[in-house]
Amino acid sequence: MQGVAWLPRLAYRGRVLPSERTQSSFRIVVAGGGFVGGALALALARLAPKICRVTLVDSVPPNAERPPDGRGLALSPASRNLLNAIGLWPQLEPSAQAMSAIEITDSPLDATLRPNLLGFADESGGDGVKAWLVEAGALLEAIAGAVHADPGVDFIAPDTVQHFQTDAYGASVQMGSGRTLRAALLVAADGKKSKLRERAGIKCIGWSYPQMGIVASVAHERPHNGLAVQHFLPSGPFAILPMKGNRSSIVWTEETDTAKQLVAGDQEVFLSELSRRFGYRLGAISLEGTPRAFPLSFQIARAFVGDRLALIGDSAHVVHPLAGQGLNIGFRDVAALVESITDSARLGLDIGSKTSLARYERWRRFDSAFSGAVMDGMNRLFSNDSAPLRAIRDVGMGLVDRAPSLKRFLIREAAGATGDVPRLLKDEAL
């Protein structure tokens, strides 16, 4: 058994003896040290050290050479607040690019002018930042480095979580190495093919898209001035996201066979196809690194919790990347789970109990399913060339463009500032 930080004798009918609460009473095992699992481990270790002791397990060793990810991740101001609360933002900020305006168009590629369907510039107020662009590799490196260095996190890697059984007092978690850990709560942050979700018998609703997301970094001659562009094309959305310097990250949704051919084929052909879509506003472009194509799917777990189990991040939900929301939704899970855990512990409840987990599920499942459905609907509405649909969406977008209050709402929604926002996302103490 791993240490004594979680002691079954402290739990009596789901309650923790008040005299023992000054010590870390519960052990939480987090399976998966990616963006979301790593952020959760840091949040628990740094913001709730008296409540729990964290063990983080990942299949990849901390100092392993990872293939370059190539993605620029658009993080909402709410996600920035979480990264700030767990102490990572000062390290990330110098290389993060503020996105201050967004243009949306669905013009044909050969149009001389690409008129805006919808534009967002000054609606958000405050510092006007709609999102921060952070390189995926830099974010993962910052999370892994912090997790590795933090004495509050027992980081076990490489190893995997394989099975678990529960009883009235906790979960016994079996690892690939043969080791067994005892925990009050097991968190599945093991990505979209989550083994733990499968072991718990939790099914998903969803489907694969006949599209892939091609990602690449592009250098250009002229400055982007913080402008992001979303160009809806019949094969899928093509996004240009501003990065630090005269650079942008692209997320190019393309039909699967074409996407595979493009990334595996000649780079000159790739660059010429990319240039047609990118346009010439920022001058000549060149590729940085090798483009990659990611399979795309929509997936929502039928339950976000099980017996002493909580699902977070892509193990709970996978959404189309057209609005760059997947990780932002995962960070919202992190903030909601940390708040549910700390509030339960303060009330003297067992943090792995059904009552405690039910709050997390109520908080996150509908919200994630709703966001996933909106992305799915937008992808269906825009990824086609049907004239009637085009007319409907152009009228709809035109109306939104003329309604400042609706635009403000959409900005707040994308920024993670609507609904029941967890405290850590609002820059508030736990």
Ligand SMILES: Cc1cc2nc3c(=O)[nH]c(=O)nc-3n(C[C@H](O)[C@H](O)[C@H](O)COP(=O)(O)OP(=O)(O)OC[C@H]3O[C@@H](n4cnc5c(N)ncnc54)[C@H](O)[C@@H]3O)c2cc1C
């Ligand atoms: C093309 C594309 C562009 C995107 N752009 C954006 C964007 O701009 N903004 C945004 O918010 N989101 C974006 N996303 C979504 C985002 O990338 C995901 O939501 C995010 O990576 C999910 O992180 P995660 O930690 O949940 O899962 P993962 O990153 O998949 O991490 C899972 C971790 O679990 C580990 N693991 C797996 N199995 C086990 C096991 N049994 N035991 C222990 N460890 C295990 C793995 O090693 C891995 O480290 C994009 C996605 C795509 C495909």
